[in-house]
Amino acid sequence: MLNLFLIGLGAYYFGDGLDVLFGRYVPEIFKMGILLYAVPSYYLMIKNDLQKYLKSGMIK
Numbered sequence: 001m002l003n004l005f006l007i008g009l010g011a012y013y014f015g016d017g018l019d020v021l022f023g024r025y026v027p028e029i030f031k032m033g034i035l036l037y038a039v040p041s042y043y044l045m046i047k048n049d050l051q052k053y054l055k056s057g058m059i060k
Helices: 002-022 029-055
Strands: none
Touching: 002 029
16 A cells, blocks of 8 residues: 555656656646656556466465
8 A cells, every 4th residue: 555655656746846847848747747657657566466466376
């Protein structure tokens, strides 16, 4: 649960940083930055956790 929160927090601050740097040129950079950071991070985390769960033998 903490990993989900930390990825969300990191995505927010990444988007905020991009907004500060490039907000004048690209109006939607904040949302784009959040998605650019969060989607791959969540995918990798869920993929790794799911692989560990499937290999653990807890599924009957």
